[in-house]
Structure formats: C-alpha cells, structure tokens
C-alpha cells in the first residue's frame with residue numbers, strides 16, 4: 001500500500017504528529033503551506049477581525065491559496081490528512097488541498113490536534129471537497145502525544 005501524509009500546521013503541533021504518522025505508516029510527507037503564512041495576529045481567535053476569524057466564520061467558501069499545489073495522488077492508495085482544529089473544524093486551506101486532486105476511491109484518514117475539541121465535525125466541511133473519497137478513520141491527538149499512540153492508531157487500520 002502506497003501512503004501519503006499531507007498536513008497543515010500553523011504553529012508546529014500538527015507537524016510533529018504528522019511526522020510520527022509518516023514514520024509509522026512509512027509514508028511520503030507533504031506539507032500544505034499557505035501562499036501567505038499565518039502570522040500570530042492572523043491566528044488570534046479572540047479578534048473577530050483577524051484573518052482566521054474572517055476566513056473561518058465570515059468566508060467559509062473562500063479557499064486560501066497554497067504555496068505549492070496539491071501533489072499528484074494517483075499512485076497513493078491511502079492519504080492521511082492532518083490539521084489543527086480551528087473553530088471546531090478543519091482550516092479552509094485543507095479544503096484547498098482536497099480540491100486540487102481527484103479522490104474517487106481513495107482511502108482518507110484524518111488526524112488533528114486541538115486545545116480540546118474533537119475531530120468528529122471536521123469531515124462534514126471537508127467531504128464536499130473530496131468527492132468520492134472513503135473516510136476510513138479520524139483521530140484527534142493531544143499536543144503531547146507520543147510515537148506509541150500514533151503507531152497503535154496506524155496499526156489498527
């Protein structure tokens with residue numbers, strides 16, 4: 001099985017987990033990078049006018065551009081997609097990533113980090129961007145998760 005791990009991480013927490021998922025699943029790794037990186041001010045969820053507040057709440061149909069477009073996924077059987085939870089769902093740049101490829105028949109496994117929110121609401125806002133994909137798993141990890149926990153999750157699939 002050929003596997004890709006794609007992740008978005010604004011402050012490095014999800015990146016650390018993504019590297020562990022890639023190690024556990026012997027996958028290639030792709031970072032979803034925004035064309036315009038998110039600054040600390042952009043990430044201020046207490047400010048209704050911050051970039052992330054506007055993108056997530058006022059403009060959910062806007063797709064933040066990626067610095068590098070979605071790679072060719074045609075050779076991969078399973079794609080893990082990781083992200084931080086923003087406002088109970090996936091950042092809309094993850095929609096940008098999904099909308100750059102053809103997902104019919106692909107196995108998708110989601111993982112996320114968050115302060116405390118679960119990952120259950122994330123697929124609802126992603127699945128219309130990943131038409132035909134088969135969601136095989138979704139797991140939220142705490143920022144302090146260790147390789148063992150990631151290995152166990154990957155092994156159960």
Ligand SMILES: Cc1cc2nc3c(=O)[nH]c(=O)nc-3n(C[C@H](O)[C@H](O)[C@H](O)COP(=O)(O)O)c2cc1C
Nearest residue numbers: 009010011012013014084087088113114115116117
């Ligand atoms: C704009 C924004 C919105 C967030 N919304 C939530 C949320 O709804 N629930 C939650 O538990 N954590 C929320 N968080 C916290 C992040 O999910 C958490 O810090 C995550 O581990 C960051 O991952 P990263 O370092 O890979 O970017 C939010 C963070 C930001 C910046």
